[in-house]
Amino acid sequence: MGSYSLLLFFSAVLLLLLIYCLHPTHIHHWTLGLQMCWQTVWHLYIQYQLYWLQETPDSRLLLAISALMLMTQRVSSLSLDLQEGTITSSFQNSSQDLSVLIPFLSYSLNFPALLGGPLCSFNTFVQSVRQMSVTPHLTPYLRRLTSKILQVIILVWIKYPLKELLKSITFRVNSPCVCQNIIWIWILSLLLKMNYYAHWKVSECVNNAAGIGFHGYSHSGKKSWDGFSDGSPWVTEALSRPSAFARQWNRTTAVWLRRMVFKRSNISPLFMTFLFSAWWHGLHPGQILGFIIWSVTVQGDYKMHHFLHPMLTSKWRKWLYVCLNWAFTQLTISCVVVCVELQSLESVKLLWCSYIAVLPLLSVLIIIIL
Numbered sequence: 001m002g003s004y005s006l007l008l009f010f011s012a013v014l015l016l017l018l019i020y021c022l023h024p025t026h027i028h029h030w031t032l033g034l035q036m037c038w039q040t041v042w043h044l045y046i047q048y049q050l051y052w053l054q055e056t057p058d059s060r061l062l063l064a065i066s067a068l069m070l071m072t073q074r075v076s077s078l079s080l081d082l083q084e085g086t087i088t089s090s091f092q093n094s095s096q097d098l099s100v101l102i103p104f105l106s107y108s109l110n111f112p113a114l115l116g117g118p119l120c121s122f123n124t125f126v127q128s129v130r131q132m133s134v135t136p137h138l139t140p141y142l143r144r145l146t147s148k149i150l151q152v153i154i155l156v157w158i159k160y161p162l163k164e165l166l167k168s169i170t171f172r173v174n175s176p177c178v179c180q181n182i183i184w185i186w187i188l189s190l191l192l193k194m195n196y197y198a199h200w201k202v203s204e205c206v207n208n209a210a211g212i213g214f215h216g217y218s219h220s221g222k223k224s225w226d227g228f229s230d231g232s233p234w235v236t237e238a239l240s241r242p243s244a245f246a247r248q249w250n251r252t253t254a255v256w257l258r259r260m261v262f263k264r265s266n267i268s269p270l271f272m273t274f275l276f277s278a279w280w281h282g283l284h285p286g287q288i289l290g291f292i293i294w295s296v297t298v299q300g301d302y303k304m305h306h307f308l309h310p311m312l313t314s315k316w317r318k319w320l321y322v323c324l325n326w327a328f329t330q331l332t333i334s335c336v337v338v339c340v341e342l343q344s345l346e347s348v349k350l351l352w353c354s355y356i357a358v359l360p361l362l363s364v365l366i367i368i369i370l
Contacts, residue, residue, distance in 0.1 A: 004064035007042065008071055011035060012108045015075045016101050024082045031079035032260070035072045036279070042068065043282040051344070067114040069280060073256050074108050078122050080259065087122055112210045116203035118230045119252040128212045128228075148205045155198040155233065162191040171350070181354035182331065189334035192341050196250070197233035204229055228252075240326040242301045245333055246294065271295050281340065286348045290339030293360045297332045300363030303370040332359045 001008075018031050042065050049055045081087045107125050120128070171184045207213045213228040231251040239245045247254050257280075261273040274295035278288045312318045335356060339348050351357060 001064045001067070002060050004058075004061050007038075007064050007068050008109065008114065011038060011068065011071050011075060012105055014038075015078070015108055016105060018079070019082070019101060019104060020098075024085070026083075028076070028079040028083040032072075032076045035075055039065070039068050039072055040279070040283070046282065047284065066116075070114050070117055070119070071108060072280065073117075073119045073253065074110075074113070076260060077119065077256060078104065078107060081122055110212075112203070112206045112212065113228075115206060116199050117250075117252060118200065118203065118207075118228045119256055120228055125212070145205060145208050148201060148208065152198055152201045152205065155194055155201060159191055159194050159198075162187055162194065166191065171354075178355050182356045185338055185351065185354055185356050186331060186334045189337040192337050193233075193237075197236075200230040200250070201233075237330075238326075240322045240329055241305065242294075242297045242329050242332055243305075245329055246298050249333075270299060274298075282343075284343035285345040286339045286341075286343040289348055290336045293332070293339065293363075294336045296360060296367065297336070297363045300366040304366050307370050328359065331356055332363065335360055 014034060015031060018027055018034075022030060042061075046057050046061070046065065049057045078087075103126065104122075107122050110125065113119070165187050166184065169180060169184045169187070171181055204213065207228045229251070230253070231248045236245065236248045239248060257273050257277055261276045262269045265272040274291040278291040281287045281291075308321060312321055335351060338351055342348055342351075
């Protein structure tokens with residue numbers, strides 16, 4: 001990151017100052033508000049470079065902003081913990097020793113987590129650090145770490161046949177072949193999702209290698225190192241409902257958004273959660289459109305499931321519902337992923353040249369009718 005690492009140190013120092021100066025009942029709103037403003041300034045600077053200057057941003061800056069987004073999760077989670085009283089600041093209680101702030105600094109600047117997550121609470125982080133010295137038995141630990149590294153290799157390998165498939169299928173604007181463009185966009189979204197899955201699994205490996213992520217013991221008595229995980233790609237891709245996909249995709253971020261916005265919003269909590277997610281991601285035109293599509297799709301899924309569930313009285317009906325809904329989930333999530341990843345409005349227009357754009361409109365129709 002170079003000099004851009006100062007973005008992270010500024011956020012960490014700001015957090016400590018707020019903990020030092022404010023009462024716990026007021027700390028969360030100030031922390032979340034100031035941190036989101038600081039992050040948004042840099043997101044807007046990136047957009048200025050991309051769309052106004054037509055320049056490619058420095059890769060070190062992009063990496064720093066990615067870490068800054070993850071730090072936003074950590075400092076806001078910590079501030080809400082302080083406000084809710086699930087953790088206490090010894091400094092605010094009685095002590096005037098600034099050394100009591102070191103655990104908060106260590107949590108916010110935890111290097112493995114800032115590389116790509118996942119998010120954990122402050123209490124979980126402290127517990128994991130304390131357990132580093134009481135989890136010997138190196139062989140099971142290395143076996144689990146090796147298994148996760150193999151999963152990363154598999155996810156990276158899957159990208160190569162997907163790239164070849166993309167090359168073999170030509171995307172044509174206003175193509176008379178309905179399926180061709182839909183399949184092309186679906187494969188593109190799979191390729192983009194594999195990048196995320198591999199990145200999250202690498203982050204999980206890095207945390208485990210650092211000794212963080214021990215999650216107790218399974219039912220069989222084996223040690224579990226899945227304490228820090230953003231979910232399994234195999235489980236996520238098998239889900240047959242858009243709402244379930246939204247809860248499992250980038251799982252710790254989904255939990256964070258639910259806690260920060262959904263549970264605390266009195267007006268349209270679902271829409272506000274996805275709108276806040278677009279803000280947190282950077283407010284690119286494609287991201288705003290993508291998260292609006294996702295919110296509409298999830299709302300439509302709730303209504304459709306509530307309407308059809310009483311009719312699923314036989315096994316074949318349930319299987320038909322699951323299969324059709326799985327295909328619908330895959331294609332609508334493809335729209336979301338492509339919009340969010342392409343970011344620019346010009347690139348997103350390509351999506352609407354395909355018949356796959358009908359699916360989000362179908363969700364709007366479901367909401368209106370049901």
